[in-house]
Amino acid sequence: MRLRNLAAIVTLMLVTSNADAVHKTEGFRPASQTVSKTLAERLGYPRDTKLLIVHADDLGMAHSINTASIKALETGLVSSGSIMIPCSWLPEIAAYARTHPEADLGLHLTLTSEWSLYRWGPVLTKDRVPSLLDSSGYLYPLESEAAAHIDAKEAEAEIRAQIARARALGIQPTHLDSHMGTLYQNKALFDTLLRVARENKLPIRLPRELVASASFLPSLLTPDDIVIDSVVSIDPSVSPEGWAQYYTDAIKNLQPGVTEMVVHLAYDDEEMRGVAFAHPNWGSEWRQRDFQFVTSDAFRKLLQENNVKLITWREVGKLLRGGKS
Amino acid sequence: MRLRNLAAIVTLMLVTSNADAVHKTEGFRPASQTVSKTLAERLGYPRDTKLLIVHADDLGMAHSINTASIKALETGLVSSGSIMIPCSWLPEIAAYARTHPEADLGLHLTLTSEWSLYRWGPVLTKDRVPSLLDSSGYLYPLESEAAAHIDAKEAEAEIRAQIARARALGIQPTHLDSHMGTLYQNKALFDTLLRVARENKLPIRLPRELVASASFLPSLLTPDDIVIDSVVSIDPSVSPEGWAQYYTDAIKNLQPGVTEMVVHLAYDDEEMRGVAFAHPNWGSEWRQRDFQFVTSDAFRKLLQENNVKLITWREVGKLLRGGKS
Numbered sequence: 001m002r003l004r005n006l007a008a009i010v011t012l013m014l015v016t017s018n019a020d021a022v023h024k025t026e027g028f029r030p031a032s033q034t035v036s037k038t039l040a041e042r043l044g045y046p047r048d049t050k051l052l053i054v055h056a057d058d059l060g061m062a063h064s065i066n067t068a069s070i071k072a073l074e075t076g077l078v079s080s081g082s083i084m085i086p087c088s089w090l091p092e093i094a095a096y097a098r099t100h101p102e103a104d105l106g107l108h109l110t111l112t113s114e115w116s117l118y119r120w121g122p123v124l125t126k127d128r129v130p131s132l133l134d135s136s137g138y139l140y141p142l143e144s145e146a147a148a149h150i151d152a153k154e155a156e157a158e159i160r161a162q163i164a165r166a167r168a169l170g171i172q173p174t175h176l177d178s179h180m181g182t183l184y185q186n187k188a189l190f191d192t193l194l195r196v197a198r199e200n201k202l203p204i205r206l207p208r209e210l211v212a213s214a215s216f217l218p219s220l221l222t223p224d225d226i227v228i229d230s231v232v233s234i235d236p237s238v239s240p241e242g243w244a245q246y247y248t249d250a251i252k253n254l255q256p257g258v259t260e261m262v263v264h265l266a267y268d269d270e271e272m273r274g275v276a277f278a279h280p281n282w283g284s285e286w287r288q289r290d291f292q293f294v295t296s297d298a299f300r301k302l303l304q305e306n307n308v309k310l311i312t313w314r315e316v317g318k319l320l321r322g323g324k325s
Numbered sequence: 326m327r328l329r330n331l332a333a334i335v336t337l338m339l340v341t342s343n344a345d346a347v348h349k350t351e352g353f354r355p356a357s358q359t360v361s362k363t364l365a366e367r368l369g370y371p372r373d374t375k376l377l378i379v380h381a382d383d384l385g386m387a388h389s390i391n392t393a394s395i396k397a398l399e400t401g402l403v404s405s406g407s408i409m410i411p412c413s414w415l416p417e418i419a420a421y422a423r424t425h426p427e428a429d430l431g432l433h434l435t436l437t438s439e440w441s442l443y444r445w446g447p448v449l450t451k452d453r454v455p456s457l458l459d460s461s462g463y464l465y466p467l468e469s470e471a472a473a474h475i476d477a478k479e480a481e482a483e484i485r486a487q488i489a490r491a492r493a494l495g496i497q498p499t500h501l502d503s504h505m506g507t508l509y510q511n512k513a514l515f516d517t518l519l520r521v522a523r524e525n526k527l528p529i530r531l532p533r534e535l536v537a538s539a540s541f542l543p544s545l546l547t548p549d550d551i552v553i554d555s556v557v558s559i560d561p562s563v564s565p566e567g568w569a570q571y572y573t574d575a576i577k578n579l580q581p582g583v584t585e586m587v588v589h590l591a592y593d594d595e596e597m598r599g600v601a602f603a604h605p606n607w608g609s610e611w612r613q614r615d616f617q618f619v620t621s622d623a624f625r626k627l628l629q630e631n632n633v634k635l636i637t638w639r640e641v642g643k644l645l646r647g648g649k650s
Contacts, residue, residue, distance in 0.1 A: 063443070063599035088413045091461075092442035092599065117417035118388070123462075125450025136416075137448075137490065165462065271596035274388035274417065 039228060039258050042319055043311065050308045052251075053260040053316075054294060056081035057108055058179070060090040062118075064272040064284075068265040068291045070096055073103060075295050077303070078263070079310045082108035082177050085162040086120045086139070094169040104312035106175035106202070107166055109159045109193070111182040112146050113139040118275045123161045129154040147185030155183070156192045163200060175313035177205040187216035194220055201320045203313055205260060207231040226316060229257030234290070236281045243289045244298065251302045258316065263290040364553060364583050367644055368636070375633045377576075378553075378585040378641075379619060381406035382433055383504070385415040387443075389597040389609075393590040393616045395421055398428060400620050402628070403588070404635045407433035407502050410487040411445045411464070419494040429637035431500035431527070432491055434484045434518070436507040437471050438464035443600045448486045454479040472510030480508070481517045488525060500638035502530040512541035519545055526645045528638055530585060532556040551641060554582030559615070561606045568614045569623065576627045583641065588615040 040049050056069040060083045070093075072078040083093050083105055097105050111132060113119040119138040122129050131151040132139055140146035166173055176197050178184060183193040197204045203226045211217050211227055221227070238246045250261065266272045266287035276283035293299055303310065314325055365374050381394040385408045395418075397403040408418050408430055422430050436457060438444040444463040447454050456476040457464055465471035491498055501522050503509060508518040522529045528551045536542050536552055546552070557575045559568070575586065591597045591612035601608035618624055628635065639650055 063596050067595070067599070088443050088445055089599075091444050091463075092602075095442065117420065118413050119416050120413050125452050127450050127452060136494065138416075169461065267595070269595055270392070270592070271388050271594070274392070274414075277417075 038256075039226065039316075040256065043258070043315055045309070048256040050254045050256055050306065051258045051311045052254065052303070052308050053080050053258070053311055053313060054078045055260050055262050055313075056265045057177075057262055058082075058084060058264055059105070059108065060084040060087045060093045062087075062266065062271055062275050063089055063092065064266040064269050064275075065089075065264075065287070066092050066096070068267050068287070069093075072265050072291060072295050077299055077310070078265070078294055079312050080104040080106070080174070082106040082175065083166065083171065083173075084108045084110045084120075084179060085165050086110050086113075086123050088120065090169070094166075094171055097172075098170040101172070104174050104314050105171060106177060106313055107162060107171075107173045108177055108179045109162055109183060110179040111139055111150060111155060111158065112141065112143055112180045114141045114180065115275050115277065115279065117277050122158050123165050124154075124158050129158050132158060143180040143182040143185055146180075146182045147189060150182075150189065152188035152192050155189055156196065159183075159192065159196055163196070173200075173202060174317055175203050175205070176200070184210070184214070187220070190214075190217065191220055194225070198225070201317070203317045203320060205231065205262075207260070224320075226319060228260060228316070229255065230259040231262060232259060233262040240285065240289060244293055247293050247299070248302060251299075251306050251308060254306060254308060258311070263294050265291045265294065267291065363581075364551065364641075365581065368583070368640055370634070373581045375579045375581055375631065376583045376636045377579065377628070377633050378405050378583070378636055378638060379403045380585050380587050380638075381590045382502075382587055383407075383409060383589055384430070384433065385409040385412045385418045387412075387591065387596055387600050388414055388417065389591040389594050389600075390414075390589075390612070391417050391421070393592050393612070394418075397590050397616060397620050402624055402635075403590070403619055404637050405429040405431070405499070407431040407500065408491065408496065408498075409433045409435045409445075409504060410490050411435050411438075411448050413445065415494070419491075419496055422497075423495040426497070429499050429639050430496060431502060431638055432487060432496075432498045433502055433504045434487055434508060435504040436464055436475060436480060436483065437466065437468055437505045439466045439505065440600050440602065440604065442602045447483050448490050449483050454483050457483060468505040468507040468510055471505075471507045472514060475507075475514065477513035477517050480514055481521065484508075484517070484521055488521070498525075498527060499642055500528050500530075501525070509535070509539070512545070515539075515542065516545055519550070523550070526642070528642045528645060530556065530587075532585070549645075551644060553585060553641070554580065555584040556587060557584060558587040565610065565614060569618055572618050572624070573627060576624075576631050576633060579631060579633060583636070588619055590616045590619065592616065 038047050040051055041047050045051060054077060056072060056078050058065050059069050059081045066089055069081050073081060121138050122132050126133060131149055131154045134140045183189045193204060206227050207230050208227055232250045234246055264282055264287045268284045268288035272284040363372050365376055366372050381397060381403050383390050384394050384406045391414055394406050398406060422428060446463050447457050451458060456474055456479045459465045508514045518529060532553050532555050559571055563571045589607055589612045593609045593613035597609040643649060
């Protein structure tokens, strides 16, 4: 997702185990999850089970991303992914979704277009969503710029159009999240995401750490909203040499409950190097490193040795749909 | 361009030297070119000069196409190219156009989206140009389907928007042509292309063979429209083994006057194989073969030995702009 702020927050939480933040986190917990059962228990697991969604972001953005992500999904070590509807490689991943209805695929709702040589616009028309477009006619490059300019009503129309387009192409999304976290940037945008997700009975990427740290968040939530326990996402502070160690530590330190590990998969090939031109963060080598790790025997062994059970967003979302897939 | 019908017509002409067609061709010639001077003479060359525009189509469609076409332009053996404005790799070729204002780049006006896994829509909004979109919300895959459904007024709005978008991105087009020849499919569409080109004082891909064979065409032309002498474009009847021979014969048989040789350049890489999935015609290997040939020493030598002079559309277009670039 390149949910930068969230990634930074989550990394901070993981690294420091900040007591104050933990305290704040415990201060908020939707009633249905605290009073009676934890999310893990609601999913049918013992309270101390370590449940992990290994999630590939940015599907549909590039052929390199699609092929690497599909390969990783098929190893069984990546359990979920989310799709960017406005991008030109959407038909490729939509074809995969149609022929693999069991695949756990959500929508990576897209309100930004961050690269320099390769860009995209919204699904809706310029007339309908002028606040979404920068001066060149594409979506804004940065989530902060986007959030500063976007009219939440237009964002709502656009994400509804993205969901409708996905369904029209035969994609049955199991969850929603937000490319680069744009929909988490302010209260109006997050409220939009939350309302659209509730209407569609789909869970969103929402860890307790974020609820604790974003002041606007707790007042928007109801006891029926699903909050997962943690999100793990590597960030630019990790050196290429430290990549495997970061993920190894993250798995070894995994706490009981539901964690989503967000990865960005692609091959370090000509296309991906062109897409991420002059942008090493979340770039071509970054994605190749993520791919190497999550498809490695070391990762498989690590999950086994640490008693980590992979789950999907579909299982989580069933709680919102009365047990229906 | 994948101007299939035109390619077929031109190939037929080249291969058979069909006397009847030549007769018909001679029957039409804009007054300014026949009465006084040939196009070659108007460009300042002796009547018997063999002038060639080596033209790369489809720029902006894929990174593989952009990088191969730029490399070929920089060898000096490809003299021109045209850009597809609705495609996501437009920013890459627009950046090249801005930093290389001398490059002879036109617009490959785009009303089709022909591949299965990688697609694009129009520049204008769905509300404005509904007749351009197929049921999946992209441009029609085939030029024949597109021509059957497109309202010429909407086509006109869209191609004007493509030109405006190109200019906004710093592209100063030297000529116009039509992806897959969609704008050559019927009188209403061709009339649209012609009017927009005249207003913009830009030449279009229009060989005498086409004027002779398309019954609707002569009545639309005026003596001020520029008609080139020939277009050479390889087609699926040529086997991969016969590729170099086809081009070699085409150069050896080149007639005096202005010929445009239309090529489609890309690398046979993962991205291009994905774009052209299950579509060998104008596909990945096809484009690699074109690239190999037009960047080869054999091609350079062939041009020298046959006294072929490379020119650009900019030179041709100056005739429409009172000598201005």
